[in-house]
Amino acid sequence: xxxxxxxxxxxxxxxxxxxxxxxxxLLLEKKKIGGQCLHHGCMxxxxxxxxxxxxxxxxxxxxxxxxxxxxxxxxxxxIKEMQKIQGQIEAVLDEETRQAGVEIQxxxxxxxxxxxxYVDGEQVxxxxxxxxxxxRPIVLDIPGRExxxxxxxxxxxxxxxxxxxxxIIGGGIMSAEFAYAxxxxxxxxxxIARSGFLRTLDPLLRRGARTDLEGVIIRExxxxxxxxxxxxxxxxxxxDDEELSEAEVVLMASGLRPNAECARGLRKGDLGEIVVDDHxxxxxxxxxxxxxxxxxxxxxxxxxxxxxxxxxNILGKERQMDYRAIPQSISLSRDxxxxxxxxxxTAAIGSPAPAGPGSFWAVPSRNTGTARLMIQGESGELEGxxxxxxxxxxxxxxxSALIRRGCTVTELEDLIEVHPNTDGILPxxxxxxxxxxxxxxS
Amino acid sequence: xxxxxxxxxxxxxxxxxxxxxxxxxLLLEKKKIGGQCLHHGCMxxxxxxxxxxxxxxxxxxxxxxxxxxxxxxxxxxxIKEMQKIQGQIEAVLDEETRQAGVEIQxxxxxxxxxxxxYVDGEQVxxxxxxxxxxxRPIVLDIPGRExxxxxxxxxxxxxxxxxxxxxIIGGGIMSAEFAYAxxxxxxxxxxIARSGFLRTLDPLLRRGARTDLEGVIIRExxxxxxxxxxxxxxxxxxxDDEELSEAEVVLMASGLRPNAECARGLRKGDLGEIVVDDHxxxxxxxxxxxxxxxxxxxxxxxxxxxxxxxxxNILGKERQMDYRAIPQSISLSRDxxxxxxxxxxTAAIGSPAPAGPGSFWAVPSRNTGTARLMIQGESGELEGxxxxxxxxxxxxxxxSALIRRGCTVTELEDLIEVHPNTDGILPxxxxxxxxxxxxxxS
Numbered sequence: 001x002x003x004x005x006x007x008x009x010x011x012x013x014x015x016x017x018x019x020x021x022x023x024x025x026l027l028l029e030k031k032k033i034g035g036q037c038l039h040h041g042c043m044x045x046x047x048x049x050x051x052x053x054x055x056x057x058x059x060x061x062x063x064x065x066x067x068x069x070x071x072x073x074x075x076x077x078x079i080k081e082m083q084k085i086q087g088q089i090e091a092v093l094d095e096e097t098r099q100a101g102v103e104i105q106x107x108x109x110x111x112x113x114x115x116x117x118y119v120d121g122e123q124v125x126x127x128x129x130x131x132x133x134x135x136r137p138i139v140l141d142i143p144g145r146e147x148x149x150x151x152x153x154x155x156x157x158x159x160x161x162x163x164x165x166x167x168i169i170g171g172g173i174m175s176a177e178f179a180y181a182x183x184x185x186x187x188x189x190x191x192i193a194r195s196g197f198l199r200t201l202d203p204l205l206r207r208g209a210r211t212d213l214e215g216v217i218i219r220e221x222x223x224x225x226x227x228x229x230x231x232x233x234x235x236x237x238x239x240d241d242e243e244l245s246e247a248e249v250v251l252m253a254s255g256l257r258p259n260a261e262c263a264r265g266l267r268k269g270d271l272g273e274i275v276v277d278d279h280x281x282x283x284x285x286x287x288x289x290x291x292x293x294x295x296x297x298x299x300x301x302x303x304x305x306x307x308x309x310x311x312x313n314i315l316g317k318e319r320q321m322d323y324r325a326i327p328q329s330i331s332l333s334r335d336x337x338x339x340x341x342x343x344x345x346t347a348a349i350g351s352p353a354p355a356g357p358g359s360f361w362a363v364p365s366r367n368t369g370t371a372r373l374m375i376q377g378e379s380g381e382l383e384g385x386x387x388x389x390x391x392x393x394x395x396x397x398x399x400s401a402l403i404r405r406g407c408t409v410t411e412l413e414d415l416i417e418v419h420p421n422t423d424g425i426l427p428x429x430x431x432x433x434x435x436x437x438x439x440x441x442s
Numbered sequence: 443x444x445x446x447x448x449x450x451x452x453x454x455x456x457x458x459x460x461x462x463x464x465x466x467x468l469l470l471e472k473k474k475i476g477g478q479c480l481h482h483g484c485m486x487x488x489x490x491x492x493x494x495x496x497x498x499x500x501x502x503x504x505x506x507x508x509x510x511x512x513x514x515x516x517x518x519x520x521i522k523e524m525q526k527i528q529g530q531i532e533a534v535l536d537e538e539t540r541q542a543g544v545e546i547q548x549x550x551x552x553x554x555x556x557x558x559x560y561v562d563g564e565q566v567x568x569x570x571x572x573x574x575x576x577x578r579p580i581v582l583d584i585p586g587r588e589x590x591x592x593x594x595x596x597x598x599x600x601x602x603x604x605x606x607x608x609x610i611i612g613g614g615i616m617s618a619e620f621a622y623a624x625x626x627x628x629x630x631x632x633x634i635a636r637s638g639f640l641r642t643l644d645p646l647l648r649r650g651a652r653t654d655l656e657g658v659i660i661r662e663x664x665x666x667x668x669x670x671x672x673x674x675x676x677x678x679x680x681x682d683d684e685e686l687s688e689a690e691v692v693l694m695a696s697g698l699r700p701n702a703e704c705a706r707g708l709r710k711g712d713l714g715e716i717v718v719d720d721h722x723x724x725x726x727x728x729x730x731x732x733x734x735x736x737x738x739x740x741x742x743x744x745x746x747x748x749x750x751x752x753x754x755n756i757l758g759k760e761r762q763m764d765y766r767a768i769p770q771s772i773s774l775s776r777d778x779x780x781x782x783x784x785x786x787x788t789a790a791i792g793s794p795a796p797a798g799p800g801s802f803w804a805v806p807s808r809n810t811g812t813a814r815l816m817i818q819g820e821s822g823e824l825e826g827x828x829x830x831x832x833x834x835x836x837x838x839x840x841x842s843a844l845i846r847r848g849c850t851v852t853e854l855e856d857l858i859e860v861h862p863n864t865d866g867i868l869p870x871x872x873x874x875x876x877x878x879x880x881x882x883x884s
Contacts, residue, residue, distance in 0.1 A: 020876065042862045046802045051508060054499050057492075058513070065519040066493060071500070077507045085805045089797065300861035322856060329860040331799065337860065355531065357773065357835070360488045363527045391833025393799070393860035397868060398840035401857050414764060415843050418771040418779065418835035419742035420484045426839060434462070 001026055002314060003117045003126040004102075005110030005262065008035020009300045010291025011132030012097055014307030019101035021315050026103050026126075028110035028119060033093045035134050036292070037300040038086055040153045045177045047082040049331040052184035056333055060361050075162035075185055083157055114265035114284050128286045128314045131263050131274060132307060135256035135292035140169065144227030149234050150250045153178075163187050165247035167236050169224050170254040171197040173330050176209055178251060179216045180332045190217040190245040192224055192236060194254075204350065204372055205336045208388045211367065212332040219244060258293045271295055278320045280310035288314065302326060325384075325403040327396030334358065334369060334422075335392035340384030340403045345377040349432060350386075353424035358390025360420075371424025373409075373432060380408040380436040382429075389422035399425065409433040443468055444756060445559045445568040446544075447552030447704065450477020451742045452733025453574030454539055456749030461543035463757050468545050468568075470552035470561060475535045477576050478734070479742040480528055482595045487619045489524040491773040494626035498775055502803050517604035517627055525599060556707035556726050570728045570756045573705050573716060574749060577698035577734035582611065586669030591676050592692045595620075605629050607689035609678050611666050612696040613639040615772050618651050620693060621658045622774045632659040632687040634666055634678060636696075646792065646814055647778045650830045653809065654774040661686060700735045713737055720762045722752035730756065744768060767826075767845040769838030776800065776811060776864075777834035782826030782845045787819040791874055792828075795866035800832025802862075813866025815851075815874060822850040822878040824871075831864035841867065851875040 004015040007029035015027045032039060051073060061067035097104060110133075111118040117129045137152035139145055151158065153174060166182050168175045171193025179189045191197060197218050198206045210218075222244060226237040233246045258273040267275040267283035273295030280288045288310035291303035305321065312319040327339035342348065353359070353369030362368050369389040376383050382403045387395070402412070413433035417426050446457045449471035457469045474481060493515060503509035539546060552575075553560040559571045579594035581587055593600065595616060608624050610617045613635025621631045633639060639660050640648045652660075664686060668679040675688045700715040709717040709725035715737030722730045730752035733745035747763065754761040769781035784790065795801070795811030804810050811831040818825050824845045829837070844854070855875035859868050 037861065043797070043802070046797075046799055046862045050499075050799060050802045051503065054496065054503060054509075057496050058500070061493065061496060061515065062513075064523045066515050066523060067496075068513045068516070071504075071510045071513055073503065073508050074510070081506045081508060081803075081806075085797070085802065088805055301858045305856075305858055326858055327860045335799070335860075355485070355488075355527070357488055357492060357777070357833075360485070360492045360527065361523075363530055364523075391799075391836045394833045394836045394863055394865055395840060397857045397859040397863075397865065398837060398844075401854065402840075404856075412843065414747075414846070415839045416743045416747055416768055417839040418769045418777075419479065420488045421836055421839075423836055423839065 001124070001126050003028065003110065003124060003129045004132060005112070005129065006035070006132035006134055006291070006293070007033040007097070007104065008132060008134045008291060008303065009037050010303035010307035011130060012093065012307070013304045014130045014132065014290055014311040015102045016097060016100040017308050017311035018314065023315070025101070026105065026124070027097065028108050029104060029106050030109060032090055033097065033104065034090050038089055038093070040156070042300055043086060043089065044082065044153065044156065045174070045331055047078070047085070048181035049177065051078055052181040053333060055184045057361070060365070064361060064364065073185060076160055079157060079159060110262060112263045112266070112287060115286055129288065130307065130310050130314070131282070131287065131289040131293055132291045132303070133259040133262055133293045135258050135298055137252060138255045138257050139252055140224060140254055142224060142226050147227055147229060147234060149248060150227055150252065152252045156251070159249065163247060163249035165190070165245070167192060167234070167245040167247040167250045169236070169250065169252050171195065171199065171220065172253065172255065173198070174253040176213065177331050178253060179213055183213065183216050190219065190247065192219045192222050192244055194221070194223050196220050202338060202372070202386050204370060204386050205330070205338060205388065208336060208370065209330065209332055217245070256292060256298050258295060260293050263289070269295060279313045279318070280306055280321060281313065297326060299326065299328065322404065325400045327393070327400040329393035329396060334388060334390045337387045337392040337396045338385070339396055339400050340374065340382070342374045342384055343376055346374045346383055347377040347432070348372060348374040349428055351424060351428060353387065353389040353422050354420065356390070356420040356422035359422050369422060369424065371428060373425055373428040375409055375432055375436070380410055380432070381406050382409065385425050387423070387425055389424060391422060395423055395425070408436070410436055443566070443568050445470065445552065445566060445571045446574060447554070447571065448477070448574035448576055448733070448735070449475040449546065450574060450576045450733060450745065451479050452745035452749035453572060454535065454749070455746045456572045456574065456732055456753040457544045458539060458542040459750050459753035460756065465757070467543070468547065468566070469539065470550050471546060471548050472551060474532055475539065475546065476532050480531055480535070482598070484742055485528060485531065486524065486595065486598065487616070487773055489520070489527070490623035491619065493520055494623040495775060497626045499803070502807070506803065506806065515627060518602055521599060521601060552704060554705045554708070554729060557728055571730065572749065572752050572756070573724070573729065573731040573735055574733045574745070575701040575704055575735045577700050577740055579694060580697045580699050581694055582666060582696055584666060584668050589669055589671060589676060591690060592669055592694065594694045598693070601691065605689060605691035607632070607687070609634060609676070609687040609689040609692045611678070611692065611694050613637065613641065613662065614695065614697065615640070616695040618655065619773050620695060621655055625655065625658050632661065632689065634661045634664050634686055636663070636665050638662050644780060644814070644828050646812060646828050647772070647780060647830065650778060650812065651772065651774060659687070698734060698740050700737060702735050705731070711737060721755045721760070722748055722763060723755065739768060741768065741770065764846065767842045769835070769842040771835035771838060776830060776832045779829045779834040779838045780827070781838055781842050782816065782824070784816045784826055785818055788816045788825055789819040789874070790814060790816045791870055793866060793870060795829065795831040795864050796862065798832070798862040798864040801864050811864060811866065813870060815867055815870040817851050817874055817878070822852055822874070823848045824851065827867050829865070829867055831866060833864060837865055837867070851878055
């Protein structure tokens with residue numbers, strides 16, 4: 001038997017793969033199947049952002065005189081309906097996992113002590129184990145962090161009404177996504193970032209995010225020292241007890257911490273994560289870890305892939321995880337997709353993204369999106385892309401695959417797209433293909 | 443000097459490519475730059491469909507109780523604003539073309555008689571020519587075809603109000619797209635198709651289109667014999683003078699005919715198209731044809747590529763057009779993308795598309811889209827895809843490239859996507875990769 005602890009993307013996909021290979025698999029899930037991704041992360045952002053984008057598109061049509069008005073949305077119904085849909089997806093995942101032949105035990109605590117695996121304190125005989133217990137939001141260690149109204153993405157579903165004012169502590173991707181959505185719903189949003197807002201991002205994307213977050217107050221390089229109660233509001237305080245913002249709700253989106261406490265006797269890293277090699281092996285033979293519990297990047301597709309690769313290695317397939325050029329995206333008015341990094345010898349080119357589905361009515365505002373392509377100057381190999389466009393994240397997987405394969409722009413010149421589209425990368429590939437050929441000739 | 447007749451996608455891209463290579467290029471455009479694509483085709487559908495999708499999304503949110511109402515849109519303002527945007531794009535194309543070094547002459551008639559090229563009847567010395575005069579809507583040869591209220595996609599911009607009832611003659615892609623949009627705006631739409639509705643399409647996509655066109659009356663295998671005036675309405679008649687529909691407006695979306703009349707002394711085909719080989723050479727040395735004037739498929743990206751390949755061949759680069767696995771898409775509630783065809787030994791698999799951006803709120807209606815992947819049974823090479831999903835057309839270019847390159851599902855198993863997304867093809871690639879490996883082992 002193989003024991004998998006945690007039913008999020010990593011554990012679930014790993015378990016299914018093992019079951020497909022004929023193994024007896026026991027999946028332990030303390031709460032609900034689907035992990036943070038379904039219950040507190042990706043799908044929540046997707047639900048909020050789909051509604052927020054609809055509102056912003058309506059405002060755009062209204063400004064042009066095409067739509068008569070932009071209707072209000074009921075935030076409490078949105079949250080309720082979102083949770084229903086999450087429940088429906090949860091049921092699908094449960095069924096899919098069982099049908100693959102995985103035994104699921106809910107409400108039990110899985111634990112590992114070195115090679116020994118326990119279910120609710122009782123040791124179970126297992127030939128191998130995968131620890132896939134995910135991560136949880138970091139709650140800043142400041143006075144007032146437990147006050148009513150201070151929430152994390154894990155407790156966002158408890159909001160019963162739309163806050164008039166919302167303060168978001170954190171300057172990362174989740175912070176930007178929540179700010180976009182709540183701002184579209186009508187909240188006054190303040191972001192407080194300890195260092196820079198979206199500081200690890202390409203400046204092209206950072207500038208685009210600022211445009212999408214017009215009206216949101218963004219305070220950078222601003223540590224939070226306390227959250228106090230002031231009248232009916234939460235007052236967020238900074239250095240020298242300065243009041244940074246007042247709001248009904250304070251959302252902590254300050255990063256994630258691996259849920260590695262259930263594993264003992266194996267090597268851990270500085271973030272508390274379980275240390276694994278590129279086969280997803282921990283320091284203890286037969287015990288693997290996959291997904292957020294093994295540290296960043298905290299991304300669903302990476303967790304899924306790690307789960308499957310851990311499973312493949314348990315099955316003796318000797319498979320390594322490839323962390324190069326992992327595509328990522330931020331959901332604002334459109335997808336902000338980025339993949340790959342420039343090298344020392346990078347040639348880069350950018351242009352506005354074309355007007356297409358989802359951006360036709362943005363032409364008058366001259367904001368149809370933007371694209372940037374980076375190639376290795378000598379070889380012409382694709383190195384990286386940055387794309388702001390509706391549906392931009394959809395092409396991330398394919399561009400990532402092309403970058404990983406060392407594909408050159410010249411090889412890709414014969415790409416035929418579907419028209420109209422918003423993929424600004426394609427014309428850049430063509431242009432740079434020509435440029436690269438010319439350069440080689442001269 | 444090289445003469446290019448026609449400033450649509452084929453002519454414009456061919457002219458730019460020649461100019462980039464240092465050639466003197468004269469581009470002749472009778473009316474406006476951008477061709478049917480900008481003025482009567484792709485961009486019009488994009489404008490209408492972006493607004494229609496917004497309305498349908500609003501209805502979905504309203505059904506769930508999230509949106510308070512779905513606002514009305516002003517059709518006349520939509521048309522007016524669309525035309526403004528078309529003008530803006532036109533100006534961009536004009537500037538881009540001139541900046542590349544192309545000389546554009548507007549309002550003149552280009553003509554070719556064998557090797558001789560004429561501008562407004564006057565012969566011009568040219569080393570080569572590209573005929574890229576596009577196509578125009580077929581107007582059925584029936585009584586009443588010239589009555590007021592009978593329009594084609596070329597005269598759609600003349601509509602001043604939304605018709606209460608709209609009859610569309612034709613059962614192809616454009617017909618489906620216009621039906622979706624006008625139906626969302628509130629018109630009662632009847633489609634009359636001489637043979638089957640979307641009959642050349644995969645049944646999976648055809649069924650999906652029917653779902654999106656709920657409420658639209660679709661009459662198949664129904665030839666139209668006349669359009670009569672009856673009260674204030676247009677009565678469309680069929681066999682035995684049966685009344686098929688009554689409507690304020692009748693839109694003929696009955697296919698396209700190549701604009702090849704301006705070319706004489708070179709070989710033409712059954713549709714009146716200029717016959718070309720895969721180098722885009724006509725039967726006359728030095729004269730090339732590209733885009734719709736050279737016959738189907740009537741697609742902007744194909745026209746663009748043909749224009750560029752004609753230019754490359756004029757430049758002595760010996761380049762062939764590759765017509766395999768051209769991706770296409772239909773804009774309904776989401777993109778209906780298809781690419782590639784099954785062979786005799788095809789293994790295929792399908793599944794619902796995942797809930798993601800643009801389809802999260804469709805989960806309760808169990809209509810998040812669908813995906814189908816076809817591989818060559820022996821080799822595991824990708825052969826074809828069918829995808830109904832928001833943004834599905836965006837990934838068409840990449841899947842087409844993978845199919846053309848003979849990529850196998852096993853090679854693509856390491857694709858890492860961005861989550862959440864609606865690309866149902868990715869999990870199928872993974873699943874079939876595993877399946878294919880197992881099959882090979884046994």
